[in-house]
Amino acid sequence: MTKTLTLLTATAATVLALGVPALAALSTDGAPRTAGAPQATALRLAEADDEGGGWFRAAGRDHDEDEGACDDDEGGCGAAPAAAPAGTVAPPKNGLFAPGAAPQVQTN
Amino acid sequence: MKPTLAALALTTALTVPGLAHARPVTFTATLNDYGGNGAYLAFYVTDPSGAYVGSLWMAGRKSGYYQHLTGWYQATGGDPAQIDGITGASVGAGRTLKITLDLADTLMDAGYTLHVDAAAENMRESPNDVSVPLTAAGAGKTVAGRRYVSAFSYQM
Numbered sequence: 559m560t561k562t563l564t565l566l567t568a569t570a571a572t573v574l575a576l577g578v579p580a581l582a583a584l585s586t587d588g589a590p591r592t593a594g595a596p597q598a599t600a601l602r603l604a605e606a607d608d609e610g611g612g613w614f615r616a617a618g619r620d621h622d623e624d625e626g627a628c629d630d631d632e633g634g635c636g637a638a639p640a641a642a643p644a645g646t647v648a649p650p651k652n653g654l655f656a657p658g659a660a661p662q663v664q665t666n
Numbered sequence: 667m668k669p670t671l672a673a674l675a676l677t678t679a680l681t682v683p684g685l686a687h688a689r690p691v692t693f694t695a696t697l698n699d700y701g702g703n704g705a706y707l708a709f710y711v712t713d714p715s716g717a718y719v720g721s722l723w724m725a726g727r728k729s730g731y732y733q734h735l736t737g738w739y740q741a742t743g744g745d746p747a748q749i750d751g752i753t754g755a756s757v758g759a760g761r762t763l764k765i766t767l768d769l770a771d772t773l774m775d776a777g778y779t780l781h782v783d784a785a786a787e788n789m790r791e792s793p794n795d796v797s798v799p800l801t802a803a804g805a806g807k808t809v810a811g812r813r814y815v816s817a818f819s820y821q822m
Contacts, residue, residue, distance in 0.1 A: 638746055639729065640746060641749040641751075650751065653770060659768040661723060661752055
């Protein structure tokens with residue numbers, strides 16, 4: 559009986575010794591926190607970013623103006639419909655343009 | 667014959683004042699060599715209170731990426747009708763984009779501001795990369811953008 563009790567106590571102590579630090583290393587959302595990179599540092603970096611986010615590549619998408627795998631020009635990707643390219647319809651009547659005058663565009 | 671002449675006179679009378687209230691303006695934006703894919707640029711105008719008035723040009727055709735032009739997107743919700751007929755290709759790093767359009771005279775010296783939002787794939791978004799008041803005095807003056815646009819000016 560004493561031997562069983564000793565074994566039980568030793569097992570519980572081992573589980574506590576290994577388990578508690580492992581649980582503490584998890585953030586509240588369950589994602590592992592990297593050792594040596596405290597949350598406060600990450601927060602400070604995020605706060606320093608005053609210009610919004612970046613343009614991150616969508617999974618499985620390769621952006622190419624000419625031959626993208628996901629071409630919104632053809633109504634793909636579930637995005638909003640593409641706007642009509644210049645020259646195909648008149649500019650919007652937003653009061654900025656002379657009526658019917660299409661912009662002339664040049665890229666060098 | 668007389669009805670034709672009358673119709674001609676009427677259309678001329680209606681058209682000429684319209685033309686007199688617009689003038690050709692050329693916007694020139696030169697991009698930095700930022701080392702990425704073609705940049706998306708949204709040119710749009712806000713009124714003296716900062717409210718969105720309309721768009722002048724959208725460089726970049728894929729609507730899925732417009733959300734990264736955050737100032738323009740917040741103002742329009744990405745509505746493609748805002749840029750129908752004024753949408754073209756994105757602009758490569760180091761390239762210069764020139765847009766000439768007949769701009770309404772009422773926008774000059776009246777507190778309106780031209781904004782250029784910029785973004786490139788895998789790189790930072792830059793709302794208001796350029797923000798300049800539309801004034802006759804500002805014409806011909808070159809300003810630097812914040813991230814992607816190295817030089818911007820407009821000529822009348």
